[in-house]
Amino acid sequence: MTPKLELHLHLEGAAPPRFIASLAKEKHIDIAGIFAPDGSYRFSGFAEFVKIYEAACTTLTRPEDYQRLTRAVLEDQAQHGVIYTEIFLSPDFCGGRDRGAWREYLQAVREEAAALEREVGITMKAIATCIRHFGPDKARQTARCAAETAGDFLVGFGIAGVETMGKLKDFRWSFDAAREAGLKPTVHAGEWAGPSEVRDALRDLGAQRIGHGVRAIEDLALVDELAERGTVLECCPGSNVALGIYPSFRKHPIGELYHRGVKVTVSTDDPPFFHTNLTREYEMLHEAFDWDEGVFATLNRTALDAAFCDTDTKDKIAKRLEAAHV
């Protein structure tokens, strides 16, 4: 199987619905409304997605819940050939932005990730993420949690959530604090809003990578700029199609962005919500654009170059990629 890197995956968003349903039952939390009769997550459109995502998070109340979740998610990724993954985690959901609690959650995730690295050979790093629709004040608390725990496991700082709310420049303090602590910045932009959000992410927050970024395609001068700067887009085509931004993989701009020299990578975002996994994403891209192993090897190499981890980890992953392509 092609070894794969994944740079854009929300930990709670990767929780299988059965996992969340069983925690809800255990804790007598009534979230039955978030499930369809067949047991999958039920939502229609982005606003409802955000609502049920956050409802699912109410079942994750202890570090050990995140520990179990980490195991479930990494085991699943390893099944799809993922050897390196960066996962979004938020102090907002892990202990309600309390710095002591956040440390405990992060430690639980980190220990389980280390166990999985030994057991199935997948390397995980974490990106602390603030939530745009919670506003800049809460983001500052999130950034303080993140800055205190920056290191070889927590390597990045990001922002996700409702892109049409607020202005990115209002989150500058948080991104500056995170950057000073050594965390590398990635910004969800150009998904629900147009190219101007991508420009803001670069200018106001100094984003090294853009989460999604696909709507940059609506401004070809920006596309050229992204290509020249070498900014990496964390594209999640299946997510965009499932949420209705594009009608199909064939109509997704990842093909044209790649063709125009933009550095693109492929991730699943929130796989059980979008009925996808990385194997399916590759298959759909093969069908839509005739991408072959050579293109996928390029995308994985791009992901490795753009990874936020230390150089020793990069060297180790590079060797595994090379071994697969001789």
Ligand code: MCF
């Ligand atoms: O990338 C997708 C869609 N665009 C924006 N935000 C999210 C996506 N998946 C999860 N999120 C948000 C989610 O609503 O990320 C936050 C939640 O607020 C969690 S980050 C650990």
Ligand code: ZN
């Ligand atoms: Zn995302």
